[in-house]
Amino acid sequence: MAKERVFSGVQPTGNIHLGNYLGALKQFVELQDEAECLYCVVDMHAITVPQDPKELREHVLDVASLYMAVGLDPKKAILFVQSEVSGHAELGWILNCSSYTGELSRMTQFKAKNKGRESAPTGLFTYPVLMAADILLYDTNVVPVGNDQKQHIELCRDLALRVNHRFPDTFVVPEGRFMKSGARIMSLDDPTSKMSKSAENIHSRISLLDTDAKIKKSIMRATTDSDMTIRFDPENKPGVSNLLTIYSALSGMSIPEVEAKFDGAGYGDLKKSLVTVTQEALTPIRDRFDQIRHSSELDDILDDGAARARALAEPVLDRVKEHFGIGRLK
Numbered sequence: 001m002a003k004e005r006v007f008s009g010v011q012p013t014g015n016i017h018l019g020n021y022l023g024a025l026k027q028f029v030e031l032q033d034e035a036e037c038l039y040c041v042v043d044m045h046a047i048t049v050p051q052d053p054k055e056l057r058e059h060v061l062d063v064a065s066l067y068m069a070v071g072l073d074p075k076k077a078i079l080f081v082q083s084e085v086s087g088h089a090e091l092g093w094i095l096n097c098s099s100y101t102g103e104l105s106r107m108t109q110f111k112a113k114n115k116g117r118e119s120a121p122t123g124l125f126t127y128p129v130l131m132a133a134d135i136l137l138y139d140t141n142v143v144p145v146g147n148d149q150k151q152h153i154e155l156c157r158d159l160a161l162r163v164n165h166r167f168p169d170t171f172v173v174p175e176g177r178f179m180k181s182g183a184r185i186m187s188l189d190d191p192t193s194k195m196s197k198s199a200e201n202i203h204s205r206i207s208l209l210d211t212d213a214k215i216k217k218s219i220m221r222a223t224t225d226s227d228m229t230i231r232f233d234p235e236n237k238p239g240v241s242n243l244l245t246i247y248s249a250l251s252g253m254s255i256p257e258v259e260a261k262f263d264g265a266g267y268g269d270l271k272k273s274l275v276t277v278t279q280e281a282l283t284p285i286r287d288r289f290d291q292i293r294h295s296s297e298l299d300d301i302l303d304d305g306a307a308r309a310r311a312l313a314e315p316v317l318d319r320v321k322e323h324f325g326i327g328r329l330k
């Protein structure tokens, strides 16, 4: 049987944090041995909000290097930059013509990002359609992502089914894949919102490239509560539960095992131990990142990735255009 096709993307909008790592990148690495994987740096998604051009270019290379630093092997997975495969934009337009403003205005991420504004950039509004194009362009079966992307995956499936209803066998209908532990890592200073690259307070997140001192500071000041018992209860104890989730995901211990380990201990003990676990997990990633980021191979790997991605995208785009009646038949 042919291997399953896997596709996912990360935006080059800042340093990748523990949420991105535990919700998404860890799955990317797990899947590279069992499936045909494409992992993309989605720079065209990044420009849905204003970006400094110089910084954007740097961040593209940062994310590509982090992909490898966390364990992705360019011999196993295709690593590439979205804007270097023009099929994403082409299919994005075609899918825009099959989607409705009503369904896009229900996207919670759009509503959150556009809060308080009267008018929104059109790209921000149609962002989920471009994401659907990313996925459908490769006949993808599985999309490993964090929980926050569930609604976007549903939209992608709806679009694929809608087009297939009109033009049978145009798209493969993909499924999302979510981690059991780590699918939604919360902010350290406000455990009711997700850990995010864009939050103002740098201590709300731990970036994969943070120094040991920064890791310590951010964890030691993380919000907990006044009840003092270490118990996994996301509803009533979101701060402590988030620390337990991170502990579990980084150490490989189950949540009950972590709870048992800290039975009778104080929040300070949990935090100190979490500092060590986090530093031990991130040090090798940081070291590998430093080697890869300025190596001469990085460009070659991304050139090769883009060429391989283009070769996979071409027959799919030809099929879509044929079904829609776009262009002259080849």
Ligand code: ATP
Pocket (backbone or CB within 6 Å): 009, 010, 011, 012, 013, 018, 019, 020, 021, 022, 023, 024, 144, 145, 146, 147, 148, 149, 182, 183, 184, 185, 186, 194, 195, 196, 197, 198, 199
């Ligand atoms: P921002 O954090 O600024 O809102 P983002 O991190 O959501 O941006 P991406 O870089 O595109 O945007 O996300 C990459 C992957 O990380 C996605 O699969 C997303 O679902 C996942 N992810 C993002 N934040 C978290 C989180 N707090 N917990 C778990 N997974 C997350």
Ligand code: LTN
Pocket (backbone or CB within 6 Å): 007, 008, 009, 010, 011, 042, 045, 130, 131, 132, 134, 135, 143, 144, 145, 149, 152
């Ligand atoms: N919207 C995603 C990033 C993304 C993506 C994709 C993820 C863009 N295209 C295709 C999976 C598949 C986010 O995490 N913000």
